[in-house]
Amino acid sequence: MEHLLPIGLNHYLTISAFLLGFGLFAVMTRKNAIVILMGVELILNAANINFLAFSKYNGGMGGVMFSLFVIVIAAAEAAIALAIVINIFKIFKSVDVSSVDTMKE
Amino acid sequence: MLSLIVFLPIIAGLIILAVPSSQKQIIRIVSLLAALAQGVLAVLIWRAYDPSLPGITAGPGGSPLGSFQFVEKLPWISLKLGGFGSLNIEYFLGIDGISVTMIILTALVSAIGVLSSWTIQKQVKGYFILYNLLASAMMGCFVALDFFLFYVFWELMLLPMYFLIGIWGGPNREYAAIKFFLYTLFGSVFMLLVMIGLYFSVIDPVTGNHTFSLVAMANQANYIKSAILGPDNAMWRYIAFAVLFVGFAIKVPMFPFHTWLPDAHVEAPTPISVILAGVLLKLGTYGMMRINFPLFPEVFHASMYVIGIFGAINIIYGAFCALAQQDLKKMVAYSSISHMGYVLLGLAAGNSEGMVGALYQMFNHGTITAMLFLLVGVVYDRAHTRQIDKFGGLASYMPVYAAIVTVAWFASLGLPGLSGFISEAFVFVGAFSSVTTRYIAMVSVLGIVFGAAYLLWSLQRMFLGKRKPDAAYDLEIGSDGHEHIHFHDWKGKIDLDARELTMLVPLVVITIFLGIYPMPVLGMITSSVNKLVEVLSPVVLR
Amino acid sequence: MIMNDLTYTIIFYLFAAITVFSAAFVVFSRNVIYSAFSLLFTFFGVAALYVFLSADFIAVTQVVVYVGGILVLLLFGVMFTKGIMNTELKSDVLHIVPGTLILAGIIGALLYTFYTTHTWMQTEKQLHGSIVERIGYETMSHYVLPFEMVSILLLAALIGAAFLARFDRLDHDNNKS
């Protein structure tokens, strides 16, 4: 129990690992494009947590700045992705990505 | 200059590549122009050639200049082979008395070949591209002074020939083409081995590296004594000589290796036969004079007798086989085997008269046999058959054709006043003067009679007398009351038309002129031949 | 840090739990709306963690951008694509087994890595207190070019998104198709 405290780098990394895992799981398994997007957001957050954690524990600004950019990118990504999703919906009349398999051989 | 004359046809081929294949006339004209330009260059070279320079071996200071002419020498391929040292291949062109006549011959024959290809209708584009490739390769073989370069051109020649026979040939063309290809390939493979061996045995005196330069190889001082083909390894030198000789003899073609020739000729279209007999066969003997003999003089010395015997066999055997042929073209093919036998005999003599005779015979055989095959093609175009017995009495109906045929036939049987005689005469003079080949010469003189026999017999059967009952043409009484000849499905002129005359008349003129005054050609070759004889024989061959 | 360690730790664990569980809910819930909303909690939790990581500005940005932007966007997306409360929102899953295996595997692997790796490059001087002005400073000096690029990217992305999501074009497409 005492290794749970004091709060160290590993705690944050653990959390980010969980987020990453969940995000990946969502991306892997869910058919709904929206949920997949959410998973992607989770993954990005996991990454952000790592950035910030490391930059805190070795006192550099790089991680911070990068997480900032990541957030911006995430915003852009979300916008584009949603637009795409909407188009997919318009064309396939569903957001079920498993129905979008025209690449199938 | 030489590069230009070599690669001009290839350039023409590239241009043709750009021409749409429907534009047959343009394609033909382009190749014709290329051939004519080549001819012009050949004439320029002939005019600018200095007959006093000997060639064969390097001039003073080991540099080819001062001995060869129009020399172009650039490093081409230079590979570091680690343990083997380095592989230095040069782009090394140059001519001497032996090559210059062949260059002129090649230019002449390929120009005439283009004219005679005018009637080719099938895949004209591909045909002329291959044809130009062939022309370049032939020319390259004659001017290359680097063994490797020579070999490249030599092999480059096979390919278009194979296709030209195999695609545009007669009914049995694939067989003939394969036969030709395999035969020649067989020879050239051994040539490759010998070439490598020579490379590692020869040191260029100037650079000190190994070299493929034939000029360096022709000087025995440049050999490493202990090398594989160095002076110490007599046995290997003998083997190399034999192997190389076989390689060239196949091209000549020499007696046991000659059977590809009749098939190839019978199947090949007329222009290809012309090229084949006019130039390609010469490459064999040229290779002997340029490579085989000067590089292994002592082996040549030891084997003159054998070469002479093979020459005699060629002469008489070819004549007899020609006597038995029913197919006119096959007869001409065997006749050219017989005539190349004279070349071999002259070379075997090993003295100046014989060598001059051989070289001059190469030139004359080129022009005369080209003429013969063109004439065969003329009659084949009209009658679609070459069976000698399917004619008769043509002389009455095709006087011009008959006249030119008579000239060609008599030139071929060595009538004095026509160029063939002088070369044969010199061959015999040389062969008889050389003690080694004296008796061989006495035997092969019989070839003169049998040569006359088959030629005159075919002349009589085709041109004299009256129309045979089963002849390949009809007779009809013309408006003027005279009998006229009529070939089935032949719309053109019955007697020679303008194109055929433009092909034939120059050859006739050359044949007659060189028969009366041979010096224009002999003057160029004598110094080189004398030099060659010196190289070949430290002791005088008498 | 004003608070003493214990409260600090408790609060940390609280937010950590919020984050992780809501994230799990996001992933595992069948209802898109639910997951969307639980994603909101996740974001909050993450923002809180940012604060713990003394990146308060980032935390704020996180809240503003994600909660105020992306999440709303997602909800819009949900609403565009589905009727809100209809049953189809229960989006089913595919290859759940490999998914779970890999999930477990990856999480396990990562944790294993973290906990077997003892030598993180930790330095004595860590970030403390607010770093806002340092961020501004860095942005304008050191990271100005990435910053500009990112802003241009963002602009382009927004324009593109707007363009992609236009309706008339889609109708047009439909008429076409």
Added chain:
Amino acid sequence: MHSLIQLSIVVLLLPLLSFVILIFFNRRLPRRGDFVGVGILGTAFALSAYIFWSVIVQTYDPAFRVAWDFTWIDLGKVPGIGPLQIRMGIVIDNLTAIMLAMVTLISLLVHLYSTGYMAGDKNYGRYFAFLGIFTFSMLGIVLSDNLFSIYIFWELVGLSSYLLIGFFFEKESAADAQKKAFLANRVGDIGMWLGILILYSQFHTFSFSEIYANLAAGKFAMSNAWLTAAGLLLFMGCVGKSAQFPLHVWLPDAMEGPTPVSALIHAATMVAAGVYFVARIFVLLTPDALHVIAFIGAFTAFMAATIAITQNDIKRVLAYSTVSQLGYMVLGLGVGAYSAALFHLVTHAFFKACLFLGSGAIIHAMHHEQDMRWMGGLRKHMPWTFATFTLATLALAGLPLTSGFMSKDAILAGAIGFANAEGGGIYYLIPVLGFFSAMLTAFYMGRQIWLVFFGESRTHLKPADDHHSAHHAHGAEDGHHTAHEVHEVSWNMRAPLVILAALSVFFVYSPNPLDGAQGWFMKMIKTPETVVAKYKVESIEHSALSTQHSALQTEHSAHSPADPRQAEIAHEAHLAHFPAIYISSIMVVLGISLAGIVFVFKIIDPDKTAEAIRPLYLFSLNKWYWDEIYEATFIRGSVLLSKILSWFDTNIIDGIVNGVALVVKNVAFANNSFDKYVVDGLVNFTAFSVNTTGAVLRKLQTGKVQTYIVMLLAVVFGYFVFYFTRLIY
């Protein structure tokens, strides 16, 4: 350059000019340009007549000789020899001058004659062109000063003879004859060529004078047998060209050519070229060679005479008599009667040309009827022809007061002398054969004269089928012509007959009808001194001769060659002069009277006689079966051999090649099956497995992005595992 040389060059080139003009432009010129030929030959004759006059008449010198030569081929500095050049040149001596005049004169007359004889032929112009090139090459032979150019012109006369024999090439017989002639000549030529080669290989020159100088200097390195061989091989050229015994078969067939051509080429000039050539090389002929030559000549003379007896074709009789007379000349040279042989050459040229042209006139008048059996009684219709023909016949038979008498007598005298000098024995065969053939000659010429000119016309006796065959062969218009249709020929055919007949009378050559040796000819043409004396195989008689030599010197200051053998022969020939006259005259009278007995007075019926000695008759009628023998042996033989070799070529050699190819192919097949079942099997298996795996993996490509992501992550996880395991161990 000597002016005569220049003139002779012009003479040489003029006929060539005529050839070139006529071969190209005869259709453009009026009368097909025959006047060009005649005119040019007239000029040539005028010039050579001038040469003759200035050589023989002005400079009356047996040793006259001018020469000129130029470098034809320059072989540069040949290793082992040094500078080597092949020179062509012209030599003019008495013999040349005489031959020059003779050739151009006869050629001119034949040209003139042909304007009548060949009129209306469809290749009229070409005919004159061929005559031109023949004259050119004949003059070339006459003028050459070296073996090489003689060989060249030698073959060129062969060519022109080929062209002219086959002038009516639509006739298969003509085509056969021309081929036969050319090939027979070729056989002779290769012998000649080998002889030339032997001499060249020793001295590296072709020029007569240099070769003789070297020989005289004893530079001939090979054995004396080679020298004899060289002489005999060179003589082979003469055998072919002059139709001597082994190769005589072509000359009678050559009569397929137009009759003027027979007169020019196959009677007067070309066939005589062989004799001329032997005379040129006379000095290098060793005694052994000369013996062979003498026997060949004698045998030829005899054999041809026997054949001529029974021939019915008027031209064939003349042809065989030509062979026989040439045999005389060769015999004369063989026995060393040099000038006599050449004398006979010239005289024979004139009267034989006269005979041929006369027969041509007859054939022309008889509408191409050549068979004497259907002639007869032409005396009345063709007086000119009759007169000239008879005169020439007498000359040929060798009756006194004719040129033939003098020359033939000189030869026979030489033969007797030779036999005596060589010590008798077998050598007497030569004069005996000579005299016997003289008798035969008289006999068959008498027969011919009788059959053709006397008696009544026998045209109607001719069987009909012969008619048709004859007309199809000759394309005459009407078959049935009786003698009164026959009329004398026109002036341009008559004039040559008269001139030639006039030239076969004795006083042209010698004031004394009995002794040609007193004539200008024998005075101008002296036996040259042999250059091979020192190569002689020493034998008893020669050593004996050399002892007698000094004694002979005094007796024959007229011509005293240093070679004792020649001296001996000349001496004996001189002694044998009058015996020869008597015997030959007796023989001639005998022959003519025999002919009279048989054909005029019919005391002996020729047919009965023929029946009585049928085998001999057939033997002679079939020309000793030489053609059949050659046909059976050489021609069949070589054709058969050619067939065999060609079979060998296509089946054995090519068979071997194809066999090798087959073996290679089978190896290739074996290799191929290995390839197919093992190597290829592996390949196919790989392909198969790849295929199946692909089929399996294809399932993976669902087009669902998430599937891919699953795989991706699985791989990533796998990497994790791998990495950590490696980290652990």
